[in-house]
Amino acid sequence: MSDTGRKDFTDKAAEAVKPDSQKSYLEQGKEKVTDAGDKAASYLQPESNKGVGQSVSDSFGHGTDKGEAKSNTKSFGESASEYAEAAKEKISEAAEYIGSSLGGAKTDAEKTAEKK
Missing domain, CATH: 1.20.5 (Single alpha-helices involved in coiled-coils or other helix-helix interfaces)
Structure with a gap:
C-alpha cells in the first residue's frame, strides 16, 4: 500500500518486470513521468509522514539511486x-x-x- 499521491511499490515491481520492448510508448512515457514524480516526492516527504511500506520502498529506491550514481562515475x-x-x-x-x-x-x- 502506498501513501496518498505516491506510486504503489507493487506497481513499481510490475513495471520493472515487464520489458520495455513489450510496453507501448504511452506506457513508457507514463512510467517515466510517474517515476520522476514519485522519486521527487520520496525525497520531499518527511519520514514521519510516510507509512511503513512507503518508507521501506523509498529507502530501497534511495539505495538504488546511490548505487547507480556510484556505478556510473569513476x-x-x-x-x-x-x-x-x-x-x-x-x-x-x-x-x-x-x-x-x-x-x-x-x-x-x-x-x-x-x-x-
Whole structure:
C-alpha cells in the first residue's frame, strides 16, 4: 500500500518486470513521468509522514539511486590513474621526438664539421 499521491511499490515491481520492448510508448512515457514524480516526492516527504511500506520502498529506491550514481562515475583514483597514464604516454612521445630531433641535429653538425 502506498501513501496518498505516491506510486504503489507493487506497481513499481510490475513495471520493472515487464520489458520495455513489450510496453507501448504511452506506457513508457507514463512510467517515466510517474517515476520522476514519485522519486521527487520520496525525497520531499518527511519520514514521519510516510507509512511503513512507503518508507521501506523509498529507502530501497534511495539505495538504488546511490548505487547507480556510484556505478556510473569513476572514482577520483581511477580518473587520476588514467590521466597519469595519458601523461606518461605524451611525455614518452615528446622524449622520442626530442631525441630524434637532437640526433638529427648532431648528425647535421657532424656533417658541417667534416666539410670545414
